[in-house]
Amino acid sequence: MQVFKLYFKLLRSNKGILIMYFAIFLTVALVISNAQSVDGNNNQEAMKEEILTITIIDEDQKSFGNGLKEYFSSGNDIVDMEYDEQKILDKLYWRKLDYALVIPKGFEESLLDEDVKDMTLKCMKVPGYFDASFFESELSLYTSKLTSLLKAGYSVEDAQKQLLDLQDEQTKVELATFVNANQNDKSTTFLAYVPYLFITLGMNGIGLILLTFNAPLVRARMECSSTTMKTRIAGLVGGILLYGMLLMVTVIVVVAIVSKGRIFMDVRFPYFLINMFGMLLFSLSLGFFTGTIAKNQDAVNGLVNVLSIGLCFLGGVFVPYEFFGDAVLKVAKFVPTYWYAVTNTKIGAMTEMTSGLANDIFWQVGLVLGYALVIFSVTIVIIANRRKQTA
Amino acid sequence: MQQFGYSIKRSLRSIEGIFWALVFPLFLGLIFKFMFGNLGTYEQFSEVAVGVVEQTENDVFVEMLKEIEMEEDLHMFEVFEYENVDEAEKALQNETVYTYIVVDGDEFTLMIRKMDIYTSLVKSFVDQYKQNYTLIEEVAKKDPKQAVAFATNLFDSDSIGLEEIELKGQDKSPYTQYFYALLGMACLIASMYGLGHGMDLQADMTTIGARRNVAPTPKMQQFVTDFLASMTMYSVLMTIVLVAVVYVYGQDFGDNFGLVWLVTIVGTFTGLAGGYLIATWVKGPKGKKEAMCIAFFMVSSFLGGLQMAEMPYILEEKCPIINRINPATLLVNAYKSLAVFGDYQQYAVNVISLLVIGVLFMIFSVAKLRRTKYASI
């Protein structure tokens, strides 16, 4: 009980730093998740395609250019610009523009007149940027259809009108019934960043306090006292768990706020909680471990940053795991944060509990808990051994 | 000179210093290298898994779906055929396929889990198929004789050529951004050095500071010596990190290594100055100042896109001023100017902004440091 109480006294005396960490990491998680969330209350929102910002600079000033603009203005943002490489560059630089297409003078003539050598369109884009290549493939489909129509005797205007009409012929897209239309809502995306929150805050908070407990003189004094090691560890673990509850409650409050309270009525809520709880215990045991082995604040800081960033990148918290290559995926499977992320996505997309999903959650959260248990046991062994050495 | 030498010696022997300056960035770089070096699939859109359920047969469509090639020998889709909707639904649910298409003669319905780049690709293909089909009908209506020629044409004809006005930079990978942010962070970690040195100069913060204040060597002279030593030391460390990122991790920072190096050094200066600023202006114990310091470089790096490369673009929409003054963003953008755009004007703007911020940090720090008498110790 004494140890337990002391734990919270120390927590209070470090509250300045802790509040700073809470504020920073919460803000970081909120900003990222906000940027990535789609507040979809209906399927339309959830299925919206990327809107590209495109400029079509028409130096030819013929009907081709106008038709092109009209065609691509549906679903994209077409902006007017002068041809000025530097200006285009500046906009591409800040991604205020995804693609710049230039129709050179005399282009339409070259299309129609067999004798004139075909001209090419010109473009500027950010290299390796996926959105730009997507637009390019659409453009090439459009122009190939256009040239075919021209060969079949259509005029440029008629051909373009024909193509514009076609645009309405869109394939029907439906969200599968087992998918929750809110799968990318703010709650889910915010919860995806919970590992970063838990690991940084858990390790910092616990590390900070255990350093005081483990200061050689303090430790010696405790070991001399009549308190048994069991009660001492129990006190520490109790303190850590209560601190963990504080973390959990903080996150729940934030989720309640971002979802405007809807989360409590959500079928997914209890499962989110289960997944979070697994991550929480993992982070706490990591904090327990760090605080036990670290000799000073610098070591805690170092471990926190290496582990939090490392685990979150490899676990697909920062860069979505959907993009992982095979090799990365193989490694990620050894990282608990990956299993948290996978489970979180699955829960986010669920509409009702199925046996398959329950099974997935059980094993995946179980795996994370397994890691927590291993780290916890290793820490206990370290503490016990250390006692022998001092004795 | 002796002071300079000892200052270097101290930095070299400080395990924490070496960890933050060298080990931490290189470790993160290793993770990045590993992850982004293996992220190819997204880029090359290798075969997208698509399910097909034919309620009313349409062999032409299915055949085409199977045969279409992204480039030579690379199919666009990997097609899984299912007997009924239930099976397809199951495959969609357990993520065997990204989407499945319910084919009912000429009618197609796309069932998805979520709209993403893969499902867009499938949708686009189905759209094209339908549109081409309609076009052939239209042409046939107008002039049946043309129809066959048109159809052949439609599938064979080349699109209009597209000529790319190449940017002057070299880098074509969107992931190098993470390495820019990484180097940006590494530079700013110099603030940890600045913090220590700044505190050791002030009589009211450390006893060493008091001892150095009562010595006959003027305080500013001691400050300049320390500062030059940290700059030298840290510049060497940053050069190692930079060389490792460019040559060992193989990241493309453009042709002009000299300019890349220059902005790295300017960044180091700004980072160092940031540390001095925290040492001189933040009140409280060492632990609090260190936490502030870590917060400084982590938050700055976060805003510069370390965890999420899109961060600066989001800020550019919502609060562009941050992009103009955040040291990590300025560093990232300076690298990007060189490597991606070959844009020296942008580069200069970023480097100068970074320098100005560093100088401002320094002026504020020196203003406090110059003080030789204290109200309390």
Added chain:
Amino acid sequence: MVVKIENLVKRYGDLVALDHFNLEIEEGEVFGLLGPNGSGKSTTINCLLALLEYDKGTIEVFGEEMTPTSYESKKNIGVIMQNVAVFDELTVYENIDYFCGLYIKDKNERKKLVEEAIEFVELQDYRKFRPKKLSGGLLRRLNIACGIAHKPKLIILDEPTVAVDPQSRNKILEGIQKLNQEGATVIYTSHYMEEVEQICTRIAIMDKGKNIALGTKDELKGMIDLGETISVEILELPEAVKEEIAHLPHVMNVTYENHLLKVRFSKGKHNLIRLLDVLKEKEIGFAGVHSELPTLNDVFLEITGKELRD
């Protein structure tokens, strides 16, 4: 005159830390600043070193006004702080060399001085050790070496023996006396009166920011009436006898607690004989008899009405 402080006033908000404080220290002295914790000793030192802003007064060192840029004066001052101030990353030798380098620019001269300092504090065997590996006493000695390596004419020691084992403490005190013999003026602050009595040639007693007494230890003791304190172990002392003792000549006060009779006499002769005569006359058996001359604590007690150490 090495140090001259006139009318020094230093306030921390409402608290007056130094209240019109005056002090003059001559060359060759080992000057003790004695006072309880919080009496203003460290504040005086920090003002003297031009580290602290003060509200009023003048401070002169070596006849020059002391300012943060009095580099000529600073060259001749050596400071040993209460807390150990060395770099963890540097070895014993390098630390001394570093701090000495702030005073002495010539490399060869410095080398000699550093060697002498190491020898002086007897750290020859620890030259290549980092501070973290040194025990408390050794660390203190390193701290001292860093402060005196440049052979200063004025050495200021601010409580250098706090938390130091007796053996190291004696070494330190001997060292200070040796430095003094070699010509250095020493200012020594402490709240251990025994140390101050042992080594200081002149002592100022401070309380609440004031210099309440100044002189050699004999002069200080002469300032008070107390001549000696005689204690006698007595099993039982009737109240009447205690009364009678209280009325003996030169007696200032009498206490009897825990079978110990304590009688404080003002200066006078035959005090012991008169006291023992009374006891003999009343047939009161006694065991041990001790006579103590006044200590600085008695001086402090008499002037302020409280003990030096609380």
